[in-house]
Amino acid sequence: MTDKFQSESNLAFPGEVHPSPTGGVLVSKLDDVINWARSNSLWPLVFGTSCCAIEMMSAASAKYDWSRFGFEVARATPRQADLIIIAGTIVNKMAPVLKRLYDQMADPKYVIAMGACATSGGPFFYNTYSVVKGADHVIPVDVYIAGCPPRPEALLHAMITLQEKIKSGLTREQIRSQKPEQSF
Amino acid sequence: MSLTNDLIKQRLTDKFGEQVSAFSESYGMLSFEAPKEINLKVMQFLYDDAELRFQFLTDLTAVHYPDQQGRELAVVYHLHNLVDNIRIRFKVFTGISQPDVFTATRLYESANWMERETFDFYGVNFVGHPNLKRILNVDEMDYFPMRKEYPLEDQTRRDKDDEMFGRGGSVW
Numbered sequence: 022m023t024d025k026f027q028s029e030s031n032l033a034f035p036g037e038v039h040p041s042p043t044g045g046v047l048v049s050k051l052d053d054v055i056n057w058a059r060s061n062s063l064w065p066l067v068f069g070t071s072c073c074a075i076e077m078m079s080a081a082s083a084k085y086d087w088s089r090f091g092f093e094v095a096r097a098t099p100r101q102a103d104l105i106i107i108a109g110t111i112v113n114k115m116a117p118v119l120k121r122l123y124d125q126m127a128d129p130k131y132v133i134a135m136g137a138c139a140t141s142g143g144p145f146f147y148n149t150y151s152v153v154k155g156a157d158h159v160i161p162v163d164v165y166i167a168g169c170p171p172r173p174e175a176l177l178h179a180m181i182t183l184q185e186k187i188k189s190g191l192t193r194e195q196i197r198s199q200k201p202e203q204s205f
Numbered sequence: 206m207s208l209t210n211d212l213i214k215q216r217l218t219d220k221f222g223e224q225v226s227a228f229s230e231s232y233g234m235l236s237f238e239a240p241k242e243i244n245l246k247v248m249q250f251l252y253d254d255a256e257l258r259f260q261f262l263t264d265l266t267a268v269h270y271p272d273q274q275g276r277e278l279a280v281v282y283h284l285h286n287l288v289d290n291i292r293i294r295f296k297v298f299t300g301i302s303q304p305d306v307f308t309a310t311r312l313y314e315s316a317n318w319m320e321r322e323t324f325d326f327y328g329v330n331f332v333g334h335p336n337l338k339r340i341l342n343v344d345e346m347d348y349f350p351m352r353k354e355y356p357l358e359d360q361t362r363r364d365k366d367d368e369m370f371g372r373g374g375s376v377w
Binding site for chain 2: 114148
């Protein structure tokens, strides 16, 4: 039992178990436990603007099944979502909508930029009159995925990376409160 | 007796004489042009005539010909006769300094959004349109992106060569 909880892996429950004759006492930090809980129940927003969304749907389907990692409760409203996966091209006309959706999400909130378009504009980087060259011009991004479009495995890897990021440290709001001079 | 391109051409020249011109057939589709002042008269005739019955507007777009002085913009209408299943292409030309063309929204409901799109990308001013504003691009845009006023992509670029994608290319 102690071995299980004291594993080196980032995915294990945080804290250490002190054995006692009747079982054991778990000593942990509340912040770590909260981060652990948050990371294992990320509700993604139903949001897709182009072909990356097809791969995102595939990742949700039975074959890849992102519910294995706690992502199954896709929400069609930003008020109930923790995570926005920017699955597709963001055009200038979509940018204010994306910003509004992000602002409507409750804290803590996380962003994955899926694929070349959301990361940098991708194939539309040159000679465009309509495409935002990277969604991070509009909202802050936690994890970037390469690919055009990325395979569902890549999306799952990004989601697990995000989980580890959440478990390994502070939330963005906590970091921001420690650095008052930070400009966004 | 089914409707043929020759018959359509005959009916148009009988009605409008010299004003309809530049008849051609590409891949079997009849194409012609008329002065922009009578675009609605021509389409009304095509719509109302008991034989022609072009009552469906399939497509409406524009073409920019920067070298044609005084007739830089062509507005192209694709009309469909759903009874005889025949399509025709109708063009009107306008100068780019005052690109005013009468709207077809009174005749075809589908012209509404397509004229907004044509205005959005080519700046054709459809006179009488009920809601002529940008439809796809941001409202703040102050130019018409599909006009040939912008340089083409650098033809010496090498990073898009097929060789970079593992399927042949020019470097062989």
